[in-house]
Amino acid sequence: MKELPGTNEVHAPTNWRKAIAAYTEPRVLQVLALGFSSGLPLLLTYSTLQAWLASVGVRRSTLGAIALVGTAYSFKFVWAPLIDRVPPPLPLGRRRGWGITIQILLIGAILALGSCDPKHNLPRMAVLAVVVAFLSASQDIVIDAWRVESLSKDEQAPGAAMIQSGYRIGMLASGAGSLFIAASAGWFAAYATMAALLGVGLLVFLFGPEPKLPAEKSYVAHSVWQTILHALFKAVIEPFRDFMQRRLWLVILMAIFLYKMGEAMAGVMSTPLYISLGFTLPEIATASKIFGFFSIVTGALIGGIVTIRLGIRRALILCGILQSVGNLFFVLQAVGGHRIGYLALCVTAENLTGAMAGTALITWLSSLCSPAFTATQFALLSSLASLSRTVVASSGGVLSEKIGWAPFFLLTSVVGLPALLLVLWVGPRDDFRIDQPTPAL
Template sequence: MKELPGTNGVHARTNWRNAVAAYTDRRVLQVLALGFSSGLPLLLTYSTLSAWLSTVGVRRAAIGTFALVGTPYAFKFLWAPLMDRIPPPLPLGRRRGWGISIQILLMGAVLGLGLCNPKRNLPLMAALAVLVAFLSASQDIVIDAWRVESLNKEQQAPGAAMIQSGYRIGMLAAGAGGLFLAAYAGWFAAYATMAALLGVGLLVFLFGPEPKVVVETSDATGSGWHAIRHAFSTAVIGPFRDFMNRPLWPVILIAIFGYKMGEAMAGVMSTPLYISLKFSLPEIATASKIFGFFSIVTGSLIGGVVTTRFGIRRALILCGILQSVGNLFFVLQAVGGHRIGYLALCVTAENLTGAMAGTALITWLSSLCTPAFTATQFALLSSLASLSRTVVASSGGVLSEKIGWAPFFLLTSVVGLPALLLVLWVGPRDFRNDQRTPAL
């Protein structure tokens, strides 16, 4: 049958409209609230806590040691299998039960941290900060699993965008908002307010539905060593075995590891570049908080629309290329020198394109998870995706010293291209939203 003139254009506009409208879906908006709760506790044990300790005269050496309290975030995959297999304390479903239990404890731990006096209870304060970080990392495990399992395939990209946006809004509330409250009402009021704001995510788990996912039940018989071995095999070995059944799984892991490597290299050395160009700390902070925040949220949302419209594979490639182009603005900054306009442009380009690529990547990681092992597999894959940031951090300074700023950032714009070729090879075979046929 012959198509009517202009039909393709109308259909394309409809698909774009549908991609944007996905953000108004109730379930996707719930992910925004959970992202807010996920991002809120991070700075309460990091920069906001450091500011509190500094204002009361705690020694810098002790403040620096407090940075170690964030260690649970890097190792959350170790106890993620427990949340996939062990029944939660509250019998409200596998995800809701764990989510509500953890968030109630987290609210109490944040409130307890705010009650501490750094001059008298510094060891207790450190212990509570570790507890907050542990519960926060555990909350992230449950939130990611709930998001992946609750959203359908068409909602995964908007959900990835919302989790990033909510996370940044939560960080802004705990960072700038926490400092503002502390200045006018004291530190206890600041931390008590943050504990209350965690109730935003608690409400989602209280009134939101439990994901309808069939979970493999244990058929082990007997007790003792055999039961323990079976439980370990199901909870810990099972997620790895399941993932390794995928064709070309090592190539998939390499692609995940390398996808944001260029952005990680550039991000690690961005502040040293600005300082070397004689930008003041207030100038850098203002550009990062104003232009950085809004460009990250905007980039996350645009990335969700692009991924919904074009599919995961095309979005990974398109956003990955734009991410590489975004790093070229650092070259412009290095050559242009101390110019505020260039700084704003550089921060905006880096965060906008990086957030777009981040949304596409999170959507891909979500699609790789098997329902029976969502919490464990997403925790592992997301840790692998962020590992490149740790690995390249030590090499960025040496490389930039040897080859100079402009060549270094030019290198960061191409170092991620091999990962894009791997995505082209092993990435998900998308379905076009307008044709529902496999994309070749």
Template sequence: MKETSRTDVLQTPKNWPHAIAAYTQPRVLQVLALGFASGLPLLLTYSTLSAWLATNGVRRAAIGTFALVGIPYSFKFLWSPLIDRVPPPLPLGRRRGWGITIQILLIGAVLALGSCNPRHNLPLMAALAVLVAFLSASQDIVIDAWRVESLSSDEQAPGAAMIQSGYRIGMLASGAGGLFLAAYAGWFAAYATMAALLALGLLVFWFGPEPEVPARVSRTGESGWSAIRHAFSTAVIGPFRDFTQRPLWPVILIAIFGYKMGEAMAGVMSTPLYISLGFTLPEIATASKVFGFFSIVTGALIGGVVTTRYGIRRSLILCGVLQSIGNLFFVLQAVGGHRIGYLALCVTAENLTGAMAGTALITWLSKLCSPAFTATQFALLSSLASLSRTVVASSGGVLSEKIGWAKFFLLTSLVGLPAILLILWVGPRNDFRKADSPGDGAGGESEGAIPASEL
């Protein structure tokens, strides 16, 4: 029987019922649960923790310093090669073993953090918060690798949508849910409840399948420095060397970096815009929490359907254009002034289109990963995609002061277009297939990156 390659699968058009039905697949639903576990710890070391410290009289300078505990999220690619190559402590498979190990440690760390007293154990709380962030970032590495390797080609886009949706639901649980629990039952009860909810991801890894990936050939007979050099080359240099074998790989990296740059610039300055127009904090919070949350989840799911229906390349272009149009609603807000209806429309449009583009981008990054280096390559590519938020978006304040709100947000709607043009240019000129990589990935066959013409 002829093997069906990933390329063949992607070249088959998918109708709308097929695209929507992908969300009912068991593994796609498992990704939703893992996304929930991924998003849950974030606010436990960020806004929820800040609220806990503030209510206990901790100085604002100390609270601001606690923001540094999130550094592991930005540098998780540094230890991702270890998760790719080092056998896990629990012999349950490469992904399941590491996933269960890390989540057990994470549950314990969250419980320990929740048992602290900010008035007496502030240094210990800081250390535990860093540990929670480190384990949470490590968990993200495993979850992303499990998702990419476990899902078939048809399920990658719905999986990207589910990971975003689950992540947002997890943030809502640990953010608003954590504050609600703390108000009525105390901070330890809030953190203990969040630790218990993390068991949802633990159950997925325990009962879920171990992804089938090609067995890597290990070299024997080496010892000492020779073995160390080989291990370093395989774990650290290998992912980079593998990626740079692709034609036009620098152009691909530039497109990834710039794809959500405009959204990042607009997002950083959205709240300052609302405040300058006279909106109160409760008005902004209500619009962000209610309209923002539901539009993000809806946009992520729509993005998954669109990407499954039309393929990655066309969806990246379509969703990228819609994302740019979404930023134009900030121009409407800046010109229209203090109008609640405009605020709701602006928040909805920006989050809806941004989430659609996010699903298409995550699917693309997933397809670019080779199975031998899934954890490392996805960590690197996703870090590159989010780098624009830090490097470029920080200039938003200066730009908006110089050119005004309307022109600034008009500029943000144009910033992402060069990345879309690069995707258009790369597509018909590039072929990511490797001669020895015809497999589907989820079926245990060898898999390289997919043809750019199918993106």
């Protein structure tokens, strides 16, 4: 009996090696650099900025208000259509032109923010922090679009893993790295160093390829008003209409929204759990930075390999199940009490499985985007995927108080299971594995 492709165990190790080797592809490595640039500015307007302001005696109410700066990341889909349709100031292609323009402005804004004196220029710092966050969110739009459009089908999963890994490395640099530099050389040196490190992503856009997009049908307008209406239609209406032409598109959106909800509920209440069990802030910080960072990067890379080998649909289901199992370690922590070993195990399990599921989800979102509307559709879908974290943040505390820690985290381990049933129903049917030939176009 003739064996089907990919079923022969003799070839399996080779195929796994091919899956791992996908991370060495030049464009996938370029995504790692862009992910680094994407994650770098985030903490410069959040915890790092809060540390700077707190060190000079700024009031707590002001420090808390700093968190509002991050609102730009949640609403980036609002101006994503402009980046999708409006020609960039630099005529280097739609993605490269916008990418280089935004990163040059971002470098300047970070330098301006770092040059401020919080004792005398606090209002100016607030404005510059908003500008940095807006440009950073705009950079994310371009980077995600470039990634989806530049990578081939079999490179999407490793690209999703690399974007997560680079993002976390960038956050580590702008978080702990900035604090170390500020302690020895001052805050301007810290922010100037971060601005210089953004040059990593700038080099990718300068020397990387411009994605090839399908040609659009020409449109002949009979008036300026018709031209404006047509442009608005193509930029704002058409991306949503294009997505809604998909079969069961509402179910797809529901699956995306629910997929990370259990992990979001657990993540929101993880630190309160640790504190209630008697862990000190240094213990929590050490476990999160050491075990959390490495487990996230490892989980993202493993998730990419699993998605390549199994295909998007099966990877979503497998990684989603593992994500739910990862939440059960919080139950172990709640029952076991103040044990450092349990803390390390809990942080590792949560971040490892969550990152694996994150890679599978990003790969799915990438596959859902139409080439003509990549920036708009990916910005919208990724915002929807992260919305559950915002929605459940306010309810996790009340719920855990009513039912207790162990039952609460048991609930988080099952709340995401309906999403897996929806994925099983509407997930991509054309699963791609690296040992299968790509269908001819």
